[in-house]
Amino acid sequence: MTTVAQAEKIVLAQLKDHGTETVPFEQALGRVLAEYLLADRDLPPFNRVTMDGIAISYKAIEAGISTFHIKATQAAGDEPMGIEDDDLCIEIMTGAALHPSLDTVIRYEDLEIRNRLAALTIHNIKKGQNVHFKGKDKHAGDVVAAANQKVTPAIISLAASVGKGGLLVKKLPRVVIISSGDELVDVNDTPTTYQIRRSNNYTIKAALTNHGLHADMLHIPDNPEVTKEQIANCLQNYDVILLSGGISMGKFDYIPKALEELQVNKLFHKVAQRPGKPFWFGRHDNGVLVFAFPGNPVATFMCLHRYFLLWLDATLGLPAKAPVYAVLDSDFSFQPQLQYFLQVKLNFNNRGQLMATPIEGNGSGDFANLADTDAFMELPLERNEFKKGDAYQVWIF
Amino acid sequence: MTTVAQAEKIVLAQLKDHGTETVPFEQALGRVLAEYLLADRDLPPFNRVTMDGIAISYKAIEAGISTFHIKATQAAGDEPMGIEDDDLCIEIMTGAALHPSLDTVIRYEDLEIRNRLAALTIHNIKKGQNVHFKGKDKHAGDVVAAANQKVTPAIISLAASVGKGGLLVKKLPRVVIISSGDELVDVNDTPTTYQIRRSNNYTIKAALTNHGLHADMLHIPDNPEVTKEQIANCLQNYDVILLSGGISMGKFDYIPKALEELQVNKLFHKVAQRPGKPFWFGRHDNGVLVFAFPGNPVATFMCLHRYFLLWLDATLGLPAKAPVYAVLDSDFSFQPQLQYFLQVKLNFNNRGQLMATPIEGNGSGDFANLADTDAFMELPLERNEFKKGDAYQVWIF
Numbered sequence: 001m002t003t004v005a006q007a008e009k010i011v012l013a014q015l016k017d018h019g020t021e022t023v024p025f026e027q028a029l030g031r032v033l034a035e036y037l038l039a040d041r042d043l044p045p046f047n048r049v050t051m052d053g054i055a056i057s058y059k060a061i062e063a064g065i066s067t068f069h070i071k072a073t074q075a076a077g078d079e080p081m082g083i084e085d086d087d088l089c090i091e092i093m094t095g096a097a098l099h100p101s102l103d104t105v106i107r108y109e110d111l112e113i114r115n116r117l118a119a120l121t122i123h124n125i126k127k128g129q130n131v132h133f134k135g136k137d138k139h140a141g142d143v144v145a146a147a148n149q150k151v152t153p154a155i156i157s158l159a160a161s162v163g164k165g166g167l168l169v170k171k172l173p174r175v176v177i178i179s180s181g182d183e184l185v186d187v188n189d190t191p192t193t194y195q196i197r198r199s200n201n202y203t204i205k206a207a208l209t210n211h212g213l214h215a216d217m218l219h220i221p222d223n224p225e226v227t228k229e230q231i232a233n234c235l236q237n238y239d240v241i242l243l244s245g246g247i248s249m250g251k252f253d254y255i256p257k258a259l260e261e262l263q264v265n266k267l268f269h270k271v272a273q274r275p276g277k278p279f280w281f282g283r284h285d286n287g288v289l290v291f292a293f294p295g296n297p298v299a300t301f302m303c304l305h306r307y308f309l310l311w312l313d314a315t316l317g318l319p320a321k322a323p324v325y326a327v328l329d330s331d332f333s334f335q336p337q338l339q340y341f342l343q344v345k346l347n348f349n350n351r352g353q354l355m356a357t358p359i360e361g362n363g364s365g366d367f368a369n370l371a372d373t374d375a376f377m378e379l380p381l382e383r384n385e386f387k388k389g390d391a392y393q394v395w396i397f
Numbered sequence: 398m399t400t401v402a403q404a405e406k407i408v409l410a411q412l413k414d415h416g417t418e419t420v421p422f423e424q425a426l427g428r429v430l431a432e433y434l435l436a437d438r439d440l441p442p443f444n445r446v447t448m449d450g451i452a453i454s455y456k457a458i459e460a461g462i463s464t465f466h467i468k469a470t471q472a473a474g475d476e477p478m479g480i481e482d483d484d485l486c487i488e489i490m491t492g493a494a495l496h497p498s499l500d501t502v503i504r505y506e507d508l509e510i511r512n513r514l515a516a517l518t519i520h521n522i523k524k525g526q527n528v529h530f531k532g533k534d535k536h537a538g539d540v541v542a543a544a545n546q547k548v549t550p551a552i553i554s555l556a557a558s559v560g561k562g563g564l565l566v567k568k569l570p571r572v573v574i575i576s577s578g579d580e581l582v583d584v585n586d587t588p589t590t591y592q593i594r595r596s597n598n599y600t601i602k603a604a605l606t607n608h609g610l611h612a613d614m615l616h617i618p619d620n621p622e623v624t625k626e627q628i629a630n631c632l633q634n635y636d637v638i639l640l641s642g643g644i645s646m647g648k649f650d651y652i653p654k655a656l657e658e659l660q661v662n663k664l665f666h667k668v669a670q671r672p673g674k675p676f677w678f679g680r681h682d683n684g685v686l687v688f689a690f691p692g693n694p695v696a697t698f699m700c701l702h703r704y705f706l707l708w709l710d711a712t713l714g715l716p717a718k719a720p721v722y723a724v725l726d727s728d729f730s731f732q733p734q735l736q737y738f739l740q741v742k743l744n745f746n747n748r749g750q751l752m753a754t755p756i757e758g759n760g761s762g763d764f765a766n767l768a769d770t771d772a773f774m775e776l777p778l779e780r781n782e783f784k785k786g787d788a789y790q791v792w793i794f
Contacts, residue, residue: 025584025599026599026602026603029603029606029607030607043765044593045588045590045593046590046591050693075579075580075619076578076579076580077578077579077580077581077591077592077619078580078591079589079591080591093650094642094692095578095580095593095642095692096580096591097590097591137764137765137766138765144765144768145765145768152603152768153600153601153603153604153607153698153794154600154698154764154767154768155768156596156599156600156603157596157597157599157600157603157694157764157767158596158764158765158768159584160584160594160595160596160599160600161593161594161596161764162594163584163585163587163594164584165584165585181473181474181492182472182473182474183472183473183474183475183492183493184474187422187556187557187560187561187562188560188562190560191442192476193442193443193494194443194474194475194476194477194493194494195474196441196442196492196558197557197558197559197560198557199553199554199555199557199558200554202422202423202553202554202557203550203551203553203554203557204550205423206423206426206549206550206553206554207550209426210426210427210550222472222474245491245492253490295491295492296447297554301550301551322744322745323745323747324745325745325746325747325748325749326749327748327749347719348719348720348721348722348751349722350720350722350788351722351724351750351788352722352723352724352750352751352752352788353748353749353750353751354745354749354750354751355749356749367534367551367554367555367558368440368534368535368541368542368555369534370551370554371541371542371549371551371552371555391747391748391749397550
């Protein structure tokens, strides 16, 4: 059977360039940057005053001057005003640009001002104090943000600062979530005693929304012709098909047959893991990928995070995230020769350790339990006993 | 001067119930649940088959029967079919509801089927195997999700399962972000050599978007009448005003005067912290809160996370989040009697420890540096030396 490590490798071998597009910078939040942001001018672009007060030439301090005539007042956004004599000063506001004849700012708190005369009330003036000098952060042409990272609020800020009204970002793959089966009814319908409501498709959609990805949804009834027609249609219009359930040995699972007839090639079926053993992954000749997750909700959720979201980041050109490790806070054992994904609740202790408390539900169908947990802990395949204090990788959702 | 702890306490004393509203469950992701979700029927609602195969009565196994006549085939969503004799079985699919005459499922992999006769190929059959029994997860009327928590994909799934097409959630406060100052030009404009582009307002908006909160934006020019009129208008139409810059001793800061004239009462001004010392917080008699962040971008970003987002969670009724601690990975010292918020880059080591690497920029105006960090580490006020290996609270953004 395919191991988790092998399955990951096979999935990550299927990367594709989905192209780029330019979006208004404010709408680029969470998207993957496809260009380098460069400073259009120095940052700051001028010697920027950081305190309200007076601007002087430090030469005056060296010459022992401690009282200054206020020549003029300059607000932020005003054209810079200079001085001709060292005993002059400009009353100046935070954000203003310093004139070349000035280099030091003394804040109001350290002054006494009367009749347009400003007298220092402190002595230890430092040259250049309260000034954020031109180009101190970046020079014109410097990279302020590299490509191939997610656009964060800080990058939005940088884009605004350097005048990038539009940002080039990676196009997102077009994704459809397919549910199937006549046993599933809509949320607003009343199921019979032997039906249930569709929910997996909504869960997947919500998890993708949290990762900035829109997905369409489609429900296919248990009918072989309709199944084939709809899947054929999806293979033309999407980059990725996510299926939940419908890939099994069941007699009424028309999806495996349709996939086969439509030339979607199996890359693996069944992974040595729990939950999620029946996970199926395939690829159409035209490049469309099919992630067929097992029908049970927790298995679907695990596979979505462990495989699909990993693929999504990689296909968008993001560097692999560093793994997150957490410390098991109680002993746990698991005998089968399967890689076990333990549902855990995470919390930090005051020593900076991420602690994981196992919260076991009633098997992998129990979604009520999942709502009380934060992550799956991936326990090593080669062991059966896991001790309190051991640290293992976790997949936070 | 107000300490960070005092400022937090004053901010968190200003909680308000903003009411509730019902939204379609799919749109409730990230909102705060204002009702308890109850199971409308048992979960699972019937004895649910978890493997494709045959369903039998365990009595047959006890009687030594190992070959069964297939009476009929039942798909998921079909009405349950029963047996009259113990040597009969129903060929049955995952998701189907078990008839009361059946209690155990044997999967195809453990069978040989010929001429409608299914013969067991294994011996250790357990009563009830491969069945997820009615009510095992929850009973009808049980709480499946408590109020006052954020709606996650798992809760979306539960809502779908129990047929809640609409969810009652907390209304979000109406927030406006005000920027001011003639030195600030629009992103698409070309600044003069003494102007810069507006960016703080976009950063705040993006950070709020990441926390599921929409905010309007407003830019006020340096004009006392317009300033007063616009702020008066905001006091009528919003629950919270977020200001970045404009509260200082500067001569052209018309905002403090407008706030005073419009009866916004100062609750504190200046906090013993770096960055963010000039932070001002006030409240209008009608309950509108004004968070006036300092003008420099990093200080604004810190105050937004440290105070506003904390207030937001609390006012929506979310329980206080457990603090997150990280371990300093190098020595650091800071002398002033201010609470220092150190910019850090976080990563987990393979022992489950969250490690924090200080990444110091060129002072609090350097947003380019912030893009390379993950969090602010809040260093204790009462100390000046911080050693490698010490763990302190971090505020992740």
